[in-house]
Amino acid sequence: MPTSLLHAVSRLATGAGDPRTDAHLIAAFLKSTDQDAFAELVRRHGPAVLGVCRRFLGATPDAEDAFQATFLVLVTRARGTDWRDALGPWLYGVALRVARRARSARAKRLANERQVPAMSDQPIPASEPDDASAVLDEELAALPAIYRLPLILCEIQGTGRRVAARELGLTEGTLSSRLARGRKMLRDRLARRGLAPITAGLALTVPASLATATVRNAVHVLSRTAGAVPAGVLFLTEGAVKSMIVKWKLAGAMIAACLGLTGLGAWQTSAHPPAPTAPNQPVAALPPALPPDKPAGLKKEIPAVSGPEPIATIFGDVPVSREMFADHLIRRYGKKELDLFVNKQVIAHAFARKGGTIKTDDVIAALEAHCKALGKTREQFVKEMLPLYKKTLEEWIEDTIVPQLMLSQLCTAKISPVTEGELRQAFDTKYGEKVYCRVIFWAKEEGDAAREAREKISQNPAKFDYYTQQDLNGAPRERHGHLLPMPRTPRPSASAIEIAASKLKSKEVSPLVATGTEFAIIQCFLVAPASKDKSFEAEKPLILSEEVNARVQNELSKMYDELKREAKPKYHLTFTDAMILPKPLPAPKK
Numbered sequence: 001m002p003t004s005l006l007h008a009v010s011r012l013a014t015g016a017g018d019p020r021t022d023a024h025l026i027a028a029f030l031k032s033t034d035q036d037a038f039a040e041l042v043r044r045h046g047p048a049v050l051g052v053c054r055r056f057l058g059a060t061p062d063a064e065d066a067f068q069a070t071f072l073v074l075v076t077r078a079r080g081t082d083w084r085d086a087l088g089p090w091l092y093g094v095a096l097r098v099a100r101r102a103r104s105a106r107a108k109r110l111a112n113e114r115q116v117p118a119m120s121d122q123p124i125p126a127s128e129p130d131d132a133s134a135v136l137d138e139e140l141a142a143l144p145a146i147y148r149l150p151l152i153l154c155e156i157q158g159t160g161r162r163v164a165a166r167e168l169g170l171t172e173g174t175l176s177s178r179l180a181r182g183r184k185m186l187r188d189r190l191a192r193r194g195l196a197p198i199t200a201g202l203a204l205t206v207p208a209s210l211a212t213a214t215v216r217n218a219v220h221v222l223s224r225t226a227g228a229v230p231a232g233v234l235f236l237t238e239g240a241v242k243s244m245i246v247k248w249k250l251a252g253a254m255i256a257a258c259l260g261l262t263g264l265g266a267w268q269t270s271a272h273p274p275a276p277t278a279p280n281q282p283v284a285a286l287p288p289a290l291p292p293d294k295p296a297g298l299k300k301e302i303p304a305v306s307g308p309e310p311i312a313t314i315f316g317d318v319p320v321s322r323e324m325f326a327d328h329l330i331r332r333y334g335k336k337e338l339d340l341f342v343n344k345q346v347i348a349h350a351f352a353r354k355g356g357t358i359k360t361d362d363v364i365a366a367l368e369a370h371c372k373a374l375g376k377t378r379e380q381f382v383k384e385m386l387p388l389y390k391k392t393l394e395e396w397i398e399d400t401i402v403p404q405l406m407l408s409q410l411c412t413a414k415i416s417p418v419t420e421g422e423l424r425q426a427f428d429t430k431y432g433e434k435v436y437c438r439v440i441f442w443a444k445e446e447g448d449a450a451r452e453a454r455e456k457i458s459q460n461p462a463k464f465d466y467y468t469q470q471d472l473n474g475a476p477r478e479r480h481g482h483l484l485p486m487p488r489t490p491r492p493s494a495s496a497i498e499i500a501a502s503k504l505k506s507k508e509v510s511p512l513v514a515t516g517t518e519f520a521i522i523q524c525f526l527v528a529p530a531s532k533d534k535s536f537e538a539e540k541p542l543i544l545s546e547e548v549n550a551r552v553q554n555e556l557s558k559m560y561d562e563l564k565r566e567a568k569p570k571y572h573l574t575f576t577d578a579m580i581l582p583k584p585l586p587a588p589k590k
Contacts, residue, residue, distance in 0.1 A: 022087040026078050029222070038218050042071060042211050045088050047203035048157045049095045052137055054204060056099035057106070062232075066102040067206075068214045069236035070095040072229070075221045076241055079557075088159070088167075089152040096137055098240045105235070136202075139189040147182030150175055155183075156202050216441075225515060227439070227483040227497040234484065242374060334573060344403060346567045347560075351406040354413075358405050366401050411555040418547045424536060425489060426543050431534040433488035436526040437501045440467055442519040450519040454512045457521065461509055464523050485528065497522065 018025065018040040025041050028034040049070050050063070057063035073094050074087075140148060153164040154175075165175040190196065220228035221237075229237075310319035371381045382393050391399070442450035457463045486501040494502070497520060500510045504524035513520045 026074075026087075029075075029218075030078055033219055033222060035215055035219065038071075039211070039215050041074070041087070042206065042214055045091045045157070046071075046206040046211060046214075048088065048152070049091055050204045050206050050210075051156070051202050052092060052095040053099050053102075055137060056096075056103050062102050062106050063099075064210050065230070065232045066095070066098045066236055067210060068217055068230075068233045069098045069102075069240060071214050071218060072221050072233065072237040073098070073240045075218050076237065088157050089149045092152050092156065093141065094240060096141055098236050101239045102236055135193055135195055136186075136190065139193070140186060142189070143182060143185055147178055147185060150178045151182045151186065154179060158203065219517070223517070225495060225497070225517075227486065227495060227501065228441070228515070228518075231484050330573070338571065338573060342569050342571070343564075346563050346569065347403055347406050349567070350563050351410060354410065356406065356409050358402060358409075362405055363397060363401055366405055367397060370401065407556055407559060408552050411552045411559050412548070414555055414559070415548070415551040418544055418551075422547065423540060423543050425491065426547055427534075427536050427539060428489040428530075429487040429491060430543070431531040431539070433530045434485040434528040435488060435501055435504055435524050436485055436528065437483045437504065438464070438468070438523045438525060439483055439497065440464070440521050444517060444519070447519060450512055450521070454509075454521055457509055461507065461523075464509060464521070467521075483522070488530075 018036065020028070020037070020040070022041065022044070025034075025037040028037040029041075046067070050067050053063040053066040053070070057066060070091060074091065140151060143151070149168060150164060150170075153159040153167065154161060159167070161172055161175055161179075165172045168175065170178070217229045217233065219225075311322055311325055312320040314320060368378065371378050374381065374385065376385065386393060386396060389396075440453075442453075453463075453467050457467065483497070483501060486498055488502055490498045490502045496513050496515055500513045500520075501522050501524065504510055504522065506524055506527045508524050510520075510522040513522065
């Protein structure tokens with residue numbers, strides 16, 4: 001185990017706190033792979049995360065996979081998120097999402113296992129999830145954010161009120177009132193389901209071996225070490241990031257996510273919706289973006305009115321003006337929505353300058369591809385997914401699909417063309433022979449031990465299983481250490497582990513592999529033959545589309561950063577937590 005990781009684990013074991021804020025810890029880990037910083041995040045937030053995972057999955061390996069995946073989602077999202085808000089509630093929400101996905105995957109796996117003979121002698125853990133406790137997480141997640149966040153910080157994580165108030169930007173008095181109101185709402189919701197509030201055992205002690213594995217895999221994700229993260233953990237991580245596609249930030253290294261920006265119809269001035277567009281015609285309501293050198297104005301065909309145009313009248317002749325309504329919306333939603341709206345305008349403005357157009361068919365095709373990537377039909381997506389984000393289908397298209405199409409078009413012009421050789425290699429990677437492997441890791445400082453183990457394994461391959469259970473601290477060296485299926489024909493950018501795995505035959509063990517930070521030994525336990533029903537010519541259009549899309553996704557972050565640097569947005573609105581009373585309506589003229 002590297003010295004830095006040993007030091008980080010020792011801090012976990014002793015409970016030694018780090019005075020840095022969560023935002024500073026994340027920044028330190030991203031900048032210099034500060035393992036102490038990430039270990040501190042696991043120490044602070046791990047107990048609450050593990051509590052959620054075990055309430056849904058029991059004290060099982062699935063719960064530990066979900067725990068690790070929650071923190072790996074943090075790593076993949078860290079660069080694209082402005083960590084001004086409390087991290088604890090965010091991780092709690094991710095843990096809830098990951099635990100749900102893990103429970104669903106386990107149910108499917110168990111259903112399949114009932115139909116085939118068991119292939120492992122390992123006993124299935126007897127501990128089952130506490131469904132009654134899991135209801136608490138479901139009901140807590142359904143509360144409005146202003147009540148949910150204080151409850152998570154104070155009741156789940158045990159944060160003191162002064163610290164919680166500072167993290168949420170509230171006074172202690174406001175926090176106390178929201179806690180009281182939140183407790184009552186949660187108690188009422190639980191009572192309707194026949195349950196009493198649960199206050200004990202919501203946060204659990206994180207085992208040292210689990211914390212160590214989490215920090216190690218976080219480093220692997222940050223350094224993009226292919227094949228180093230257990231397949232089960234990676235599956236949950238990828239699924240969670242995909243389900244968070246509604247967010248506007250760009251996703252990190254493992255997968256590319258969309259930009260979830262605010263509505264592109266924000267400059268529409270008419271109170272009536274635009275007429276439906278004909279198929280494959282430019283979408284009229286899409287971007288009226290800001291012109292390059294002047295602000296947006298009303299359409300010329302709208303007749304001018306004298307004075308502010310009212311949106312309603314009350315008491316017969318008292319006008320309710322657009323300005324009053326705008327002030328209300330800014331006061332209520334501005335702090336939350338301003339960044340998203342400005343970033344949307346940056347993209348829309350750049351898109352308009354390049355003369356880009358988006359057609360109805362483009363939007364429909366992108367929506368269908370989006371649903372397919374999530375494994376849902378459009379009907380299932382609308383019924384099951386959109387309610388989680390409190391959005392209609394129209395809002396989702398406006399906030400997510402269209403901005404992604406804009407950025408994709410801007411990026412397409414910058415990518416290099418895909419060659420015939422690259423297409424054939426991609427075909428072999430996708431449909432060719434695959435190797436399934438296990439891996440054991442040694443720290444760089446354990447080189448002598450790793451070489452000795454490789455010598456013994458070469459004499460007796462059965463020793464591989466022996467070494468998976470050994471560690472300097474008595475914990476298993478390999479936790480579910482199965483790699484994702486590796487193609488027999490690796491890509492040019494493949495890691496050392498991928499290259500070594502691609503050369504193995506069934507039951508064969510690799511030489512000692514140096515990854516830069518660790519040593520590894522790989523064992524192939526299965527070779528899957530190439531697909532017989534796929535031909536290069538038939539699959540070529542799909543492969544080309546996937547390769548182009550992958551290159552576009554890789555350019556999204558660079559493109560967005562470039563646009564932000566060029567736009568140099570300056571904010572002139574400020575917000576305060578103090579209550580601002582609405583202005584009284586003017587008295588009617590007599």
